[in-house]
Amino acid sequence: MVSIKKNLCAKDQLPTQAAKSLASIIVASVKNRGHCYCALSGGSSPKPMLSALAQENLPWNDVSFLLVDERWSNEASQQNISMITEFVTQTGKQNIDVFSLLLETEFESNLAACEQLAQSLPQQLDLVVLGMGLDGHTASLFPDAEEYQSAMTSSQRYVSVTPPEAPHRRISMSFDWISRARHVALYIPGKDKLSCFETILNQSESISPIKELVLQAPEKLTVFSSED
Numbered sequence: 001m002v003s004i005k006k007n008l009c010a011k012d013q014l015p016t017q018a019a020k021s022l023a024s025i026i027v028a029s030v031k032n033r034g035h036c037y038c039a040l041s042g043g044s045s046p047k048p049m050l051s052a053l054a055q056e057n058l059p060w061n062d063v064s065f066l067l068v069d070e071r072w073s074n075e076a077s078q079q080n081i082s083m084i085t086e087f088v089t090q091t092g093k094q095n096i097d098v099f100s101l102l103l104e105t106e107f108e109s110n111l112a113a114c115e116q117l118a119q120s121l122p123q124q125l126d127l128v129v130l131g132m133g134l135d136g137h138t139a140s141l142f143p144d145a146e147e148y149q150s151a152m153t154s155s156q157r158y159v160s161v162t163p164p165e166a167p168h169r170r171i172s173m174s175f176d177w178i179s180r181a182r183h184v185a186l187y188i189p190g191k192d193k194l195s196c197f198e199t200i201l202n203q204s205e206s207i208s209p210i211k212e213l214v215l216q217a218p219e220k221l222t223v224f225s226s227e228d
C-alpha cells in the first residue's frame with residue numbers, strides 16, 4: 001500500500017495540533033509565493049480546528065479562503081459558508097478574503113458563476129482541507145451519486161452533485177482541482193472516521209474519492225485524526 005503522512009493524536013489535542021500544522025503551510029505559502037489560497041470544507045468536524053486556527057498569528061491579509069463544497073440551501077445553518085464566516089469572525093481581523101459559492105438564485109447559473117470565479121483563481125491551490133462523511137464522501141463527491149464519475153473526471157473546477165441520501169444538491173470542487181493542490185489535508189477526528197478511512201483503503205472493491213486521492217497524489221496528502 002502507498003505510504004501517506006498521518007498525524008494521529010488524542011482527540012482533544014487534535015484541533016490545536018492540526019491548526020498549527022495548517023498554519024505553518026499557510027505561512028510558508030505566503031513566504032514563498034506572496035499569497036495563500038486555502039479551500040476549507042464544511043460539516044461539523046472542522047469547527048474546533050477552525051477556532052484554533054483563528055487564534056494563530058497568520059498573515060491574514062495575504063490569505064484567500066474558498067469553499068471545497070457548498071449545500072444548495074436557503075437555511076444559513078445548512079450552508080458551509082456560515083462556518084467560514086464564523087471562523088473569520090473569530091480571527092477578529094477585518095477584510096479577510098472569503099469566496100462564497102452562493103452567488104445566484106438559480107442552481108445552474110450559480111454553478112456557472114462559481115466556475116467563473118474559480119477560473120480566476122490559480123489552477124494549483126496552496127492548501128485544500130477536506131473532511132469525510134462516514135459514508136466515505138469527501139468534499140461533495142458522493143460515490144453513490146449519479147454524477148460521481150463525471151465529478152471525478154471533469155476538468156471543470158466546480159461540479160454539481162445530487163447525493164441520493166444526504167440532504168441538498170451540492171456544488172463541489174472537482175477531483176481534478178482538489179488533486180492539483182500543493183497540499184491536501186484530510187481532517188477526520190475520532191476513531192469512527194479513522195476506521196472508516198482505513199476500511200475504504202483496505203477494501204479492494206471500494207469506490208471512493210479518498211482512495212483515489214491516496215492512489216493518485218499520496219505525496220500531497222496528510223491525514224489528521226485521532227484513535228479515541
Ligand SMILES: O=C1O[C@H](COP(=O)(O)O)[C@@H](O)[C@H](O)[C@H]1O
Pocket residue numbers: 041042043044045046068069070071080130131132133134138139140
Ligand atoms: O456534507 C458534508 O460533509 C462532510 C463531512 O462533514 P462532518 O459533519 O462529518 O464533518 C464535509 O467534509 C463536507 O464539506 C460537507 O459538505
